[in-house]
Amino acid sequence: MAKMHVKLTVNGRAVEALAEPRTLLIHFLREELRLTGPHIGCDTSHCGACTVDLDGKSVKSCTLFVAQANGGSLRTIEGMAAADGSLHPLQEAFREHHGLQCGFCTPGMITRAYRLLQENPDPTEAEIRQGISGNLCRCTGYQNIVKAIRAAAERMSSTKEAAE
Amino acid sequence: MIPGSFDYHRPRTLDEAISLMASLGEEARVVAGGHSLIPMMKLRLAAPEHLVDLRDLAELRAIRSEGGTLVVGAMATQREIIASDLLAAECPILRETALQIADPQVRYVGTLGGNVANGDPGNDMPAVMMALGAVYRVKGSPGERDIPARDFYRSSFTTALAPSEILTQVRIPAAPKGQGYAYEKQKRKVGDYATAAAAVVLSMAQGSCTAAAIGLTNVGGTPLFAVAAAQALIGTRIDGTAIVEAVRQARAIAQPAADQRGPADFRTHVAGVMVERAIRRAKERAA
Numbered sequence: 001m002a003k004m005h006v007k008l009t010v011n012g013r014a015v016e017a018l019a020e021p022r023t024l025l026i027h028f029l030r031e032e033l034r035l036t037g038p039h040i041g042c043d044t045s046h047c048g049a050c051t052v053d054l055d056g057k058s059v060k061s062c063t064l065f066v067a068q069a070n071g072g073s074l075r076t077i078e079g080m081a082a083a084d085g086s087l088h089p090l091q092e093a094f095r096e097h098h099g100l101q102c103g104f105c106t107p108g109m110i111t112r113a114y115r116l117l118q119e120n121p122d123p124t125e126a127e128i129r130q131g132i133s134g135n136l137c138r139c140t141g142y143q144n145i146v147k148a149i150r151a152a153a154e155r156m157s158s159t160k161e162a163a164e
Numbered sequence: 165m166i167p168g169s170f171d172y173h174r175p176r177t178l179d180e181a182i183s184l185m186a187s188l189g190e191e192a193r194v195v196a197g198g199h200s201l202i203p204m205m206k207l208r209l210a211a212p213e214h215l216v217d218l219r220d221l222a223e224l225r226a227i228r229s230e231g232g233t234l235v236v237g238a239m240a241t242q243r244e245i246i247a248s249d250l251l252a253a254e255c256p257i258l259r260e261t262a263l264q265i266a267d268p269q270v271r272y273v274g275t276l277g278g279n280v281a282n283g284d285p286g287n288d289m290p291a292v293m294m295a296l297g298a299v300y301r302v303k304g305s306p307g308e309r310d311i312p313a314r315d316f317y318r319s320s321f322t323t324a325l326a327p328s329e330i331l332t333q334v335r336i337p338a339a340p341k342g343q344g345y346a347y348e349k350q351k352r353k354v355g356d357y358a359t360a361a362a363a364v365v366l367s368m369a370q371g372s373c374t375a376a377a378i379g380l381t382n383v384g385g386t387p388l389f390a391v392a393a394a395q396a397l398i399g400t401r402i403d404g405t406a407i408v409e410a411v412r413q414a415r416a417i418a419q420p421a422a423d424q425r426g427p428a429d430f431r432t433h434v435a436g437v438m439v440e441r442a443i444r445r446a447k448e449r450a451a
Contacts (some may be wrong), residue, residue, distance in 0.1 A: 044203060046355050
């Protein structure tokens with residue numbers, strides 16, 4: 001069972017490594033690349049703490065082999081803030097609206113919300129709740145997470161309008 | 165959880181995939197989205213020596229109409245099914261069902277082919293395909309053949325698919341105009357398999373039912389095609405009496421296991437409730 005050559009773009013950076021095909025993407029990210037933002041929660045594709053963005057899709061990196069992602073482009077929570085360290089509007093909104101308590105689910109929530117807002121820049125509360133239904137939070141009761149995503153959507157669309 | 169070791173193959177064409185499956189033998193498995201297979205590999209309930217990944221086979225992704233028959237490529241994802249205007253217009257039960265499968269992340273990756281070919285009685289699409297009279301087109305080194313969904317499921321995780329064959333298309337006959345449909349699923353939470361679920365398609369003419377088909381999810385070792393339950397509707401106005409009889413016939417063939425979703429009796433009961441709701445909604449939708 002030979003190791004294979006894996007090439008990925010992660011948060012805009014080209015990455016090459018040798019990995020066993022059975023290596024799960026979450027383990028590759030955390031142990032090989034030391035990107036420990038994506039978390040291992042349930043390890044059974046239910047909780048969404050391991051969510052990352054792969055080629056424009058939100059995926060649960062505990063249920064994907066790195067071999068399957070080979071050649072792809074990934075974004076994790078580490079790639080959300082700008083190069084100068086200023087936070088992404090979603091990160092700002094989670095802070096402002098207290099959209100987290102223990103913070104364990106937050107990287108998955110924010111990467112998932114990022115893709116949701118790319119696809120639907122003006123979601124209703126119900127659409128937000130459906131959109132994050134694959135991400136579990138055991139602290140907040142979701143109210144402030146939904147508020148934060150809604151606030152980020154408004155801020156992102158007003159920034160976009162101002163730019164236009 | 166770490167799966168056992170395997171060699172990974174990513175063919176570029178269907179022919180290459182088929183010859184790989186033929187040469188690698190019975191220890192090889194194809195992987196589509198992997199959201200049924202990978203969890204089983206992590207639990208070491210499956211330990212293939214070779215994985216043949218079909219993700220680069222664009223030829224298996226298309227969703228199109230072929231002289232009235234809807235052809236959905238085996239690699240079309242649940243999300244692509246939900247987003248398809250063609251399916252929304254011609255076969256809306258697929259969208260209704262796909263939206264009840266797992267969660268957004270899983271639907272980006274999980275495929276129709278994986279859902280129907282894996283043979284897990286908890287998967288939702290098989291009962292729908294049985295109700296619709298769909299046909300699975302499969303290809304192996306001896307050639308291509310068509311297997312009706314109603315003949316495909318043998319027992320839990322055992323299907324009519326030979327180890328070296330690959331499901332390429334799901335072919336759904338054109339629905340009669342005005343066909344009513346519904347997929348009703350009870351689950352404990354997002355991401356769970358059904359406690360019980362029912363797929364119903366039916367046609368009405370002058371207030372009377374002219375055709376009906378019913379499939380049941382997760383109340384047996386295989387998805388179930390409920391022939392007698394559907395027969396109980398045909399020729400009636402689908403009034404209370406006919407529905408009671410259809411529910412009785414559906415419960416008569418349900419043989420769920422007791423599990424975290426409830427005792428067997430409860431799950432059989434729920435199957436009847438799902439059948440009743442699906443019949444009522446399908447009737448409302450029938451023109």
